[in-house]
Amino acid sequence: MALSLAVRAFELLLGFSLALQCIEYLRIPALDRVNDWAILRKEIPERPRGVRALLDVLLTARNYRVLIVLRLALAIGLMSGGLGLAGSLLLFAIALVLLLRWRGAFNGGSDFMTLVGLTGLLIAHLVGTFKGMDFGWRAGLWYITLQSLTSYFMSGWVKLLHASWRSGRALPQFLDTGIYGPLAPDSAYRKPWLARGISWTFTVWEGLFPLALLDVRLAALFCAVASVFHFLVFRHFGLNRFFWAWMTTYPAILWCAGQSLG
Template structure:
């Protein structure tokens, strides 16, 4: 368990560090005269009292200070590990950032960041009332179930869509990628090859719950997932997507080891 804990802390700290640097680099865009000015976005908050509080919290200088503290908190997490005050600060701060960006800045990466952060919060809260081992067990299972379910649902949705079953969706997405559109001679212009790749992802995602049967199988599923997320980063530039999902892998592998030995008796 100690190895899984440390791997989760380090991966999450790195992921959070990258995200926070990106937010800091967007200082001009989020300033009062910027493209994503809070003076425009505040209209989404219907409650006047809440809007007044957010007006203070989302002032450019206050927001920048929060991001700097978040950066230091990520470094502290990597150096000293998780604690209830530290994770509590990061959790509340993450909710504020989600509100600042109307719920999500980068879709899937924001979702998994919140999932892992919630798992870390669960681990720390439960540790107060029980013990650290029970706390991390609860946190890891929360992260693993959320991640595995997400893969399964993603594959199921693809299976229901004809454009994914015939492979055309993959070509459409890659045409809109950083290096798109695909050249006329690109292998994925071949209908059968595109369909084979599409079905490969569909089957892999739908079968992801099988990763709980054995930690070695979980490692294989997570390795394929890492390759998939790296390809998403390579073709679409979603670097935070790659690191955010990697944070869930130690929990998946650890829960697989627990499930296969304690439940299946293998």
């Protein structure tokens, strides 16, 4: 994959992922008081001094909405390919403010991977300012790739350490928490042999994901399986953010795998 194509695909996917998150953030106030900063601010420590006061200004209902609309505009700018260093810095800073607001993460791993994408974007523009954008994007894409591969590797090998995943017992327990309620008593996923087979398949696949760097065709296969996996997670648990957050990293993985051939 050419560097320019990888960059353009990354920008489009990250921009879309951010825009989707912004729309969700804008809808939350009408759905749940979890959005109320007066409640959340109590968990922000008073030190270092000034942090809580700054957040009180940024995260009033009106200013918070302005912040999210600004993030949405920057996401659209990223998709258009017109975002530079200043825009990248703003997106990164807003992400940090949102992490503080939601006490670390609003949506777990997807927020982490979104921050990985934004960090890679910032690295590309910072390095590119001094070394040229080609070099900057190489650095940014390699950062994103290593973070994404590590996330899969750790997920797979953590499962391997737990007897409940090795035996398959964890799978139906996990699926019981889906948005459609517990699995039916006669669900195929409750069959020990099937649950064990699926558990081992995903455990090995995640644990071996770093091998994607050996060949671009292997990377394409790993990313294709990952896309199906994340779509199924979205379908069963409603975690649409996870699907797009990890999809954002695949252009970087494919490009880096192509570079490793040379």
